[in-house]
Amino acid sequence: MNAPLRRVAISVLVLFTLLIINVNYIQVVRSEELRDDAGNTRVLAEEYDRERGSIVVAGTEVALSVPTEDRLTYLRQYPQGPTYAPVTGYYSLVYDNAMIERASNEILAGTDPRLFARRLADLFTGRDPSGGDVVLTLDPAVQEAAMAGLEGVTGAVVALEPSTGAVLGMASTPTYDPGLLSSHDPAAIRAYWEELNAAERDPRLNRAVSDRFSPGSIFKVIVSAAALSTGEYTPDTVVPAPDTLTLPGTTTELENFGGSSCSSSGEQSLIDALTVSCNTAFAQLGIDLGEDRVREMAEAFGMDGEEREIPLTVVGSSIGDPENDAELGVSSIGQQDVQMTPLQAAMIAAAVGNDGTLMAPYLVDQLRAPDLSVLDETDAEVLGEPVSAEVADQLTEMMESVVAEGSGRAARIPGVTVAGKTGTAENAGPDHNWFIGFAPADDPQIAVAVFVANGGGTGGDVSAPIAREVMQAFLDGQGE
Structure with a gap:
């Protein structure tokens, strides 16, 4: 073989070798990455050929797949789309999926290993493959009341069952219609996506879990817990409360809110300081306790900065890193670098209501096979005991006073004792407004957190009425 032919042969051999290496790299090394790529619509197209499982709330399908006459066999529908969108998310031919549609995709798509026997049987019997169902913990009355309460504002509501951690409600506004992202018309899907992109506040976010905010005075519950847990304070302990x-x-x-005076004497009991939400009293109390005690209590309630899965991903909440006593004082009233998700806020209320025991929040009750047999069921899990039952009782007494006599009056429910705490947090725009609480205070069945972004008022006049309606909706349903 002459030299030119030899060079051509070697070049061809090298090219073939590189081609084989590339094919193996793509098919073996990068196969999972490419399969999971949101831009890979081939996998989604394959999934549309099987019936995707339903997302179920209280026996009603809030996301389901229906047969079609077009080239994609099934169409994803959301009968109450905007109400449950913050939780269900969307399942899109163009934009992949989000929220429960993403977090529980393997079950819904029928690819979960627990469905292997079913898939094998489908192969041999010729039965059309289908996905399993995801049954959520949500209470329809709570969800509807929460979304109605947030209408016209940007915010979030989370309601928990204190004794188990089950999520009874998870609302976020503004919201959107996931059905418009799940059609079979790519042009229409992209047009709606661009409309959502242009919104001032992104409706696709679930603000209950995906973002953190300054909590303002609801953080005073943490500082109160830290003080009471030392054994050196009781609700009646007198603390400094200067103007x-x-x-x-x-x-x-x-200063105190609006430049007000907490007490004509410059001091007051701890219960009175929480009732009127005295800034100076709690800033000084946090400084006296020291950063370690405040941080340890915050972390015990879940504010450890770590993400958690419920199975939606929840960003971590934390108190930040105050560098000195001045910053610690400001942190002790829920400002400075303290950041909290609405879910975390609800966890604080739920733990106090549950005799000081913090339960792991969870959103999925059951996973079911296509034949409705239960594949998995969530068991309640204890995350920790941030305070003793005795301290929880003292905190409850103080939070009852907030609603009965203080800044939380708008959360009162006739015939029901409510415990709660308001919060008004300064930020770059109008103040954020918060309320956390639980009811009935003597036998808590529901704990709630309400967040309104840049509401401009106070937690007592903006968020507390929403909390009242949510708690009332749940309690009314329990009596039926």
Whole structure:
């Protein structure tokens, strides 16, 4: 063989070798990555040829697949789309999936290993393959009341069953119609996507779990818990409550809300300080307790900065890293770098209502096979005991006072004792508004957190009425 032919042969051999290496790299090394790529619509097209499982709330399908006459065998529908969109998410031919549609995709798509026997039977019997169902813990009355309460504002509501951690309601606004992202018309899907992109506040976010906010005075429950747990404080312990507090090492004067006075004497009981949400009292209390005690209590309630899966991904909440006593004082009233998700806020209320025991929140009750047999069922799980039952009782007494006599009056329910705490948090725009609480206070059945972004008012006048309606909806349903 002459030299030119030899060079051509070697070049061809090298090219074939590179081609074989590339094919193996794509098919073996990158196969899972490419399969999971949101831009890979081939996998979605294959999934549309089988009936996707349903997402179920209280026996009603809030996401289901129906047969069609077009080239894609099934169409995903959301009969109450905007009401449950923050939880269900969407299942899109163009934009993949989100929320429960993503978190529970293997069950819904029928690819979960627990459905292997079913898939094998389908292969031999010729039966059309189908996915399993995801049964959520949501209570329809709670969800509807939460979404109605948030109408016209940007915010979130989370309701939990204190004794188990089951999520009874998870609302986020603004919302959207997932059905418009799940059609078989790519042009229409993209047009709606661009409409959502242009919105001032992204409707596709679930603000209950995907973002953190300054909690303001609801954080005073944490500081109260830290104080009571030392054994050196009771609800009746008198603490300093001046009109202004000069933050240590600075000339900055910390004021109470609206420049108000908490007490004519400059001091008051701890229960009264929480009832009127006295900033100076709690800033000084946090400084006196020290960062370690405040941080340890916050982390015990779940504010450890770590993500959790419910199975939706929940971003971590934390108190930040105050560098000195001045920053610790501001942190102790829920400002500075303290950041909290609405879910975390509900966990605080639920733990107090559950005799000091914090339960792991969960959104999925059951996973079911296509024949409705139960593949898996969520068991209640204890995350920790941030406070003793005795301290929880003291916190409950103090939070009852907030609703009965203080800033949380708008959360009162006739014939029911409600425990709660309001919060108004300063930020770059109008104030954020919060309320956390539980009812009935003597036998808590529901714990709730309400967050309204840039509501501009106070937690007592903006968020507390929404919490009342949510708790009332649940309690009314329990009596039926």
